[in-house]
Amino acid sequence: MSELLKSIDARTKLAGTNKLEILLFFLGVDQRTGRRETYGINVFKVREVMRTPLITAAPEMPPSVEGMVSLRGALVPVIDLAKYSGISAGTNREIMIVTEYNGHTQGFLVEGVDTILRLDWSKMRVPPEMLTAQTGGLVTAVTELDDGRLVMMMDVEKVLSETTSIDNEIMFRGVVPLDRPDCTVFYCDDSSVARKQIERTLSVMGVKGLSAVNGRQMWEEMEKVATYAQTVGKPVSELISLVLTDIEMPEMDGYILTKKIKSDPRFNGVPVIMHSSLSGMSNQKLGQSVGVDEYVPKFEPQRLSETLARRLGVDGSANVPVTAA
Numbered sequence: 001m002s003e004l005l006k007s008i009d010a011r012t013k014l015a016g017t018n019k020l021e022i023l024l025f026f027l028g029v030d031q032r033t034g035r036r037e038t039y040g041i042n043v044f045k046v047r048e049v050m051r052t053p054l055i056t057a058a059p060e061m062p063p064s065v066e067g068m069v070s071l072r073g074a075l076v077p078v079i080d081l082a083k084y085s086g087i088s089a090g091t092n093r094e095i096m097i098v099t100e101y102n103g104h105t106q107g108f109l110v111e112g113v114d115t116i117l118r119l120d121w122s123k124m125r126v127p128p129e130m131l132t133a134q135t136g137g138l139v140t141a142v143t144e145l146d147d148g149r150l151v152m153m154m155d156v157e158k159v160l161s162e163t164t165s166i167d168n169e170i171m172f173r174g175v176v177p178l179d180r181p182d183c184t185v186f187y188c189d190d191s192s193v194a195r196k197q198i199e200r201t202l203s204v205m206g207v208k209g210l211s212a213v214n215g216r217q218m219w220e221e222m223e224k225v226a227t228y229a230q231t232v233g234k235p236v237s238e239l240i241s242l243v244l245t246d247i248e249m250p251e252m253d254g255y256i257l258t259k260k261i262k263s264d265p266r267f268n269g270v271p272v273i274m275h276s277s278l279s280g281m282s283n284q285k286l287g288q289s290v291g292v293d294e295y296v297p298k299f300e301p302q303r304l305s306e307t308l309a310r311r312l313g314v315d316g317s318a319n320v321p322v323t324a325a
Contacts, residue, residue: 124250137192174302215252237269262291
């Protein structure tokens, strides 16, 4: 399995091409359906795949948190994805996928892994609304394999937010109100958890927002605004103050969205901020290469609000290029 993932770092070159590689895995037979479904996670987020080591249980943990393991001296929490997803799998989860993003490392227990699949983000579809409502937004994208299987991409950010004891009130305590109802931030993210956090940040700041679930939907909304702006004789920047985009999204990722915005003169003067859990320097540099004005890690509302305040011109420095954080 180490051979399977040994060249993950080299795969960052896929970013900016609207392509991705996903690691396929199984959680066991779902007793509700009698089927073994296939799931996927972006390889960018996977540090390694290994046999499940000895897990030390800790008291007062959520039911799906098995405990912790020591990996090269670091204590890593371990989450059983089958338990979290409500799948009563009768088999043991002997494989652990170690993931790392937004500066945090965690292990996900799975029944087994299959292979790494390379595909275009345009092949990843937004799941039907009924499925999204039924799973609470756990499945963010679906794609079909050549053999007819459907692969479901899990919102691991949702998993972590619901299995860790993060005090939301403390997280938002540093967000300073701006009272700028004249500003409108367009933001897109396929994670319902991330969208809700952005929405709350903007609400506390007193800034209007318009959301989309992926880059394609956001681009369509922006084109509507551009058409309206042309009709009334206004620059688009008076109607769209700023664009905040995730990287990983079905149908159109954040890199391609940024390329389209920055190459279209209609959107001159509209800053683009990349807001992602892929916080590695390689991803930040790729963002800069397609024209991103700034990079902000997810789940840091205070830092996001500070960046938004600066970019919205609160201190007179709007649209001044800033290097990636």
